[in-house]
Amino acid sequence: MDPEYLFSEAPRRQVFITGSEAVAEAVKRANVDIAIAYPITPQSESMHLVGDLYDQGYLKDYYRGENEFAVMAAVHGASLGGGRVFTATSGPGTLRAMEMFPVWAGSRQPVVCAFMCRGVSLPPSIQPENIEMAMLLDVGMLMFHAEDAQDFLDMILKAYAVAEQPDVHLPVGVFADGFFVTHTRSAVLLPPDDLKLAAYDPRRAPVPTFDMETPPIRLVRDPLLNKSNFISYAANASWHQEIAAAAERARKHIRRYMGGLLEVEDPAAVVFLAASGTAVSQSREAIKVLRAEGIRVGLIKIMSIRPFPVREIEAVTAHADLIVVPEFNIGGWLAREIKAAIDNNRRVVGGPRVFGGMTMPTELIVNEVRNALSRPGTRQPGMRAGI
Amino acid sequence: MSTKIITPVAEFAELLPQEYKDLVARGPHGGRRSVRDLGTFKEIVDEHPHCAGCGVALAVRLLAAALPSPADTLIVGTPGCSFFSLVQTALNYSNTAFGNQNAVAAGLKRMLAIRFPQVHKDVVVVAGDGGIADIGLDMTLHSWFRREKITTVMLDNEVYANTGGQESGMSRLGRVLNMAPRGKLFPKIPVFELAKVSGCVYGARVTVAGPYRLGRVVRNAVLLARELGPTYVQVYAPCPTNMKFPPDQTLKAAKEAEKDHYSFEEFMSTEAAEYLARLKTAPEEREEAPEPAKP
Ligand SMILES: Cc1ncc(C[n+]2csc(CCOP(=O)(O)OP(=O)(O)O)c2C)c(N)n1
C-alpha cells in the first residue's frame, strides 16, 4: 500500500487516547517484525502496549532485554538481519544506550526508536525534560520532535517511510516530552485499523543485509581501523560524509510525508515564538494572551531537529526582529541551533527554560516576550506586520 | 546462501581476483569440510595481520574450518584481537560496540529465524575474554538465561591483548599485567561454570593445542544451538606478544595449560547428548581421528 494513502488520505476516526496509546496505534500499523523493550518511566506503558500487540499477532517477536545498551544492541542485530524493528526509551535509558546510536547510523540501519524524554540524574527526576535531545544531535540519526499524541503517532509511522528510503536508510528518533504527551489524553485521529505499511524490503537497502545471502567475499583486506595512513582516514571520513549526505537527502522525503521540516503560523509577524515539542503547545497559548494585549506574535513549530531546517528558518525570520525560544531543558539546545542558523542572532532570545519537572506556565513565555521587547532598540511589533 | 550466488557468470569469471575464484572453485561452501581437511580447500580466512604465533589467529582458523555450514553462518564479534582475522573472512562479520556481542547476536538470530524459517542461519559469537567476561558479561549471561539459540566462543588469551596487555577478569590470579601492577588479586572468572548453570545446553573448554578436538566441539556447539539452545566454547589461545614468550612456543604454552588449569571439559544436557548420539550414527559423523603427533 502507498504509505501516503495511510498517512493522509485514508479516512480517520477520532479517539480520545494517551500518547502511549498513540505509540501503540502507530506500531500496530507499522508492520514491525521485532520490538525489544526495557522499562523506564515514562516510556514503559507504550512498550507494554506493544507487548500486547505482539501477543495479538501484530509483531513476530518481542521481549524484555536486560538493559538499554543491550536492547539497542539487540535491535541493531535484528535490523542487520533485514527486518523492521521498534524500541523506545527515556532519559537515563537513552544515556545508558548511547554508544549504540552512532552504530545504527554508521551501519545505515532504519531503526525507529521513540524517546519519551525525561530528566537525567543528578539530581534525579522522572519528569518531562528534553535535555537528552541535546546529547543526540550529532549521533547521525534523524530526529523528529512531536508536539502531542497526534504528532507522536503520525511521526512514528512516517519515520519508517523516511528512514527506509534507499537514499536515506538511517535511524530515526521520534521524540516527545514525557508525561505531557505520554500520560495525558487528547483527541487523536486514527487511520483505519486494517491498514498497515508494506513489509520492510531488505533488497531496497543501500548496504548488504547481514544474512549471508549477498556474496560475502572478504569485505576488506587489512582492516582500516588499524592502519595509520591517509587512505584509511579518507575511507573513514567519506563514510561519515555519506551518512551526513543521506540525512540531507532525507529532507525531500520529510517534506513529502510530513509537509515540511517546520510549520509556521502568521509568517508576516515580526516577533516569533520558535519551539519544538510541548513548548509549541505552550507557545500557542502564550500567543493568544499576547494578541489579546495587542502584541502580534507568529509561531515556528520545528518538527525535524535532524536534519535541521536551516534554510526554512532563515527564510521565515528574514524580516523578524525577535525570536523567542522556550525550552524544556537547562541547556537551551534549540536556541543554540537557531542562533547558529540565522544572521544577526542577537534577535534570538533563548528562554524561558524549565527543567527538573517544572511546568511552563503561559505567563513565563508572555513575560519573556515582553522583557525582550523592552530591550533598548527593539522595534515594537503592534498588531501589524512591520515589513 | 546457495553457492550459485557467488558463482560468477562466465564473462566475469576471469576478471575476479584469484582468491575469489579459489573460494568458488575449492571453497568450504559445497561439501562438508572440517579441521582435518585444512590444506586441501580454500579457507574462509587465510591472510591475516595477527602477530607471529598468535593463539587467537590459530583459534579463528580452526573454528572457521569447523563451522558446519559456513555458507549460512553469521559471526558476531566485538573489538579485540579476533577482529583482525574475522573482518577478513568470507563471512558476514559484525563488530560494533565493545561487549554488545551477545545482545546483537540475539536480535540477529531472532530476525533470521523470522525471515528464513526453513534454513538454519547459524549465529556464532566469537570474542575475547575481556569482551565476554568483563564488559559484556551481563549480555553473555542474559543471552543464556533467555535461551537464545546462539553459540558463544570465547578466545581466552587471559589478557586484554588488543589494548596492550591489561588485566582481564580471565587473567590468572597473581599475574602482573598493565593495570594490575601488584598482580591480579582475584582468580579467573568462572565463566565456564556459569555457563552450566545459566542455560547452556552444551559447553566445552579446550585449547588451540588440540585442533581436532576444537573443531569437534565447535561443530557440536553450532549444531546444538540450532535445535536446543545456547552453547558455549571456551578456547585457550595464548598471546606471545603480551605474555612475553617466543612466538614458536604458543602450542607449548597451550599444552602446558591443558595439564594445569585448562584441562579438557565438556558438559551437555540430556537432550544434547541424545542429539549428538543420533548424529554419530550417521555415517559422515564418525568419531574424529586421534590428534596429530606432537610437533
Ligand atoms: C566501550 C569501550 N571500552 C574500551 C574499549 C577498548 N578496547 C578495545 S579492545 C579491548 C580489549 C579486548 O580484550 P579481549 O576482549 O580480551 O580481546 P583480545 O584483544 O585479548 O583478543 C578494549 C579494552 C572499547 N573499544 N570500547
Ligand SMILES: [Mg+2]
Ligand atoms: Mg583477551
